Amino acid sequence: MRALALLVLLGVLALVPVSGVEWAGYLSRVLVLLFIYIVLAQSYDLVGGHMGYVNLGHVTFFGVGGYALGILWNAGVPFLGALALATASSVAFAGVISYPFFRLRGAYFSLATFGLVQLMQYSVLNFKELTQGSYGLKVPAGERLLPMYYLTLGLVVAVVWSSRAIARSRLGLAMRSIREDEEVAADFGVPVLRTKAIALMISASFPGLLGGLFTWYILYINPEMLFGIEIALTPVAMAMLGGSGVLAGPIIGAIILRVAEETLGTMLLYLHTAMYGLVILAVGLFMPGGVVRLGPVARWLERRSPLAGAR
Amino acid sequence: METYVQLIVLGLLHGGIYALAAFGLSIVFGVSGVLNLAHGEFLMLGGMGVFALRSLLGGNPFVLALLVLPAAFVAGYVFELGLIRPIAARDERSRVASAVLVTLGAALFIEDATAFVLRLSGTDYDVSVPYTLPSLFVGDIVISYLRLLVLVLITLLTLALGYYLKVTYTGMALRATTQNRRGALLTGVDTGRLSSITFGIGAVLAAAAGAFEVVLASVDPSLGLPVTLKYLCIIVLGGLGSLMGALVGGAILGLTEQFVGFYSPAWGQTAAFFILVVVLLVRPRGLFGTY
Numbered sequence: 001m002r003a004l005a006l007l008v009l010l011g012v013l014a015l016v017p018v019s020g021v022e023w024a025g026y027l028s029r030v031l032v033l034l035f036i037y038i039v040l041a042q043s044y045d046l047v048g049g050h051m052g053y054v055n056l057g058h059v060t061f062f063g064v065g066g067y068a069l070g071i072l073w074n075a076g077v078p079f080l081g082a083l084a085l086a087t088a089s090s091v092a093f094a095g096v097i098s099y100p101f102f103r104l105r106g107a108y109f110s111l112a113t114f115g116l117v118q119l120m121q122y123s124v125l126n127f128k129e130l131t132q133g134s135y136g137l138k139v140p141a142g143e144r145l146l147p148m149y150y151l152t153l154g155l156v157v158a159v160v161w162s163s164r165a166i167a168r169s170r171l172g173l174a175m176r177s178i179r180e181d182e183e184v185a186a187d188f189g190v191p192v193l194r195t196k197a198i199a200l201m202i203s204a205s206f207p208g209l210l211g212g213l214f215t216w217y218i219l220y221i222n223p224e225m226l227f228g229i230e231i232a233l234t235p236v237a238m239a240m241l242g243g244s245g246v247l248a249g250p251i252i253g254a255i256i257l258r259v260a261e262e263t264l265g266t267m268l269l270y271l272h273t274a275m276y277g278l279v280i281l282a283v284g285l286f287m288p289g290g291v292v293r294l295g296p297v298a299r300w301l302e303r304r305s306p307l308a309g310a311r
Numbered sequence: 312m313e314t315y316v317q318l319i320v321l322g323l324l325h326g327g328i329y330a331l332a333a334f335g336l337s338i339v340f341g342v343s344g345v346l347n348l349a350h351g352e353f354l355m356l357g358g359m360g361v362f363a364l365r366s367l368l369g370g371n372p373f374v375l376a377l378l379v380l381p382a383a384f385v386a387g388y389v390f391e392l393g394l395i396r397p398i399a400a401r402d403e404r405s406r407v408a409s410a411v412l413v414t415l416g417a418a419l420f421i422e423d424a425t426a427f428v429l430r431l432s433g434t435d436y437d438v439s440v441p442y443t444l445p446s447l448f449v450g451d452i453v454i455s456y457l458r459l460l461v462l463v464l465i466t467l468l469t470l471a472l473g474y475y476l477k478v479t480y481t482g483m484a485l486r487a488t489t490q491n492r493r494g495a496l497l498t499g500v501d502t503g504r505l506s507s508i509t510f511g512i513g514a515v516l517a518a519a520a521g522a523f524e525v526v527l528a529s530v531d532p533s534l535g536l537p538v539t540l541k542y543l544c545i546i547v548l549g550g551l552g553s554l555m556g557a558l559v560g561g562a563i564l565g566l567t568e569q570f571v572g573f574y575s576p577a578w579g580q581t582a583a584f585f586i587l588v589v590v591l592l593v594r595p596r597g598l599f600g601t602y
């Protein structure tokens with residue numbers, strides 16, 4: 001029954017761009033952005049929610065994937081090869097940074113990963129021969145809304161399914177044990193460093209691939225777009241708003257924040273960023289643990305949704 | 312030779328301004344356990360305040376800054392009371408999450424609202440207070456008195472702060488709470504009120520840095536988050552809650568930026584962040600960190 005409801009929802013979403021309705025184009029664009037944010041928030045939450053390491057630099061994986069695709073594709077590598085390499089470079093990047101950064105814990109880890117965002121932005125600005133610096137990178141043009149829509153929808157399904165599988169696996173258990181108490185986990189034989197590195201690399205693979213697709217779809221990228229501070233913090237805010245560590249949390253958070261930004265942007269001529277800030281602020285003040293941990297929502301999710309299963 | 316002296320003066324100057332605001336962020340984190348992403352907004356507002364007063368009243372920007380600082384203290388105090396106190400009691404993980412949401416939301420709000428007010432008043436997006444003093448000539452070396460004055464002011468502020476932390480009751484309570492919150496509570500420290508005061512002090516330090524910034528360079532509404540990030544790096548580099556760490560971290564960042572930037576302008580900022588990563592590799596708790 002629950003699986004059926006999800007299938008119907010996916011079917012409806014799959015029909016949106018080809019429905020022929022007047023505003024289907026606009027809606028598809030809005031949904032592509034939503035899907036992108038869901039993938040970012042959900043993959044962030046693997047490390048941020050399930051393992052308890054608040055990684056404020058998650059967006060760097062997205063940026064590395066995006067730039068890798070742009071550079072490789074422009075250099076003549078066939079598109080699919082470039083996409084695979086972009087994903088791989090993002091995963092490799094995660095593997096490399098996992099050693100120095102996972103020596104830090106708690107707020108220190110968050111601070112340092114936040115610094116990483118800025119470091120990447122400056123690096124991209126400085127390696128001008130490779131990245132065109134602040135001029136930004138262009139890739140061959142084309143109208144790609146329709147394939148992008150289905151690809152990102154597919155990625156949403158993939159990331160949610162993988163998160164669920166991981167949460168129920170031995171790896172997921174190891175990650176949760178690290179979140180609850182790292183010393184105890186290590187004493188009981190959990191390979192702490194390896195688990196953290198693997199979790200980070202898995203969590204980097206989705207944004208890596210997505211970053212490549214994003215460059216391909218948006219045609220032009222610059223450091224501010226891929227390594228900006230606000231795009232770095234938005235997926236984290238989404239996951240926390242929806243409820244970190246619960247499968248449905250990042251999805252709900254992404255939907256709420258996207259809807260809030262979209263409506264505020266169209267309703268208000270000025271100050272919509274300020275209102276958006278107030279929304280985020282109010283959630284932090286009044287909903288500790290996010291939407292999914294509010295009493296009625298939590299009970300409803302327990303009863304109905306297969307997404308609540310993995311805690 | 313004179314180039315190096317110039318670079319050192321500039322580096323220490325910028326480093327000192329960084330250290331001032333970064334230490335504010337550091338004590339706020341130490342006492343309340345909250346990562347305040349809106350810290351840089353106080354710097355921006357401090358600079359804006361000096362600019363606004365200068366436009367209305369005229370006069371010496373450093374004197375006007377003395378009017379801005381008490382306002383900054385009140386702003387920080389109220390900020391803690393209204394936004395941080397409600398989330399401070401939560402358990403650690405949900406506190407980190409709530410703090411990111413609340414302070415990020417506040418930062419976005421302050422940034423956009425300030426930009427809106429600037430647009431209404433028809434001012435440029437990028438504001439600065441023009442103020443110059445004659446220069447000091449030592450042989451071939453030319454140093455602007457303005458820079459020296461700022462350097463002296465920063466030094467005085469740092470000494471005053473060090474004395475305050477060492478000697479006064481509030482200062483000692485502040486250090487105690489940073490070390491061990493429960494222990495401080497048990498010995499009768501009102502950690503709630505102390506947290507408000509600390510936010511006030513943090514805001515004052517940030518606003519002072521903003522006042523220097525608006526005189527020496529310029530300030531714009533979107534300055535807040537990027538400088539917050541820079542300060543976070545400094546306190547990670549120097550070690551949390553340590554005045555010495557913030558000073559050294561700030562000086563390292565300022566000097567690297569100036570020296571590397573002199574030879575290759577684009578790499579100044581990048582080099583500073585690379586140093587951060589190297590320090591983390593060698594000494595994860597920061598140069599002067601104790602935990």
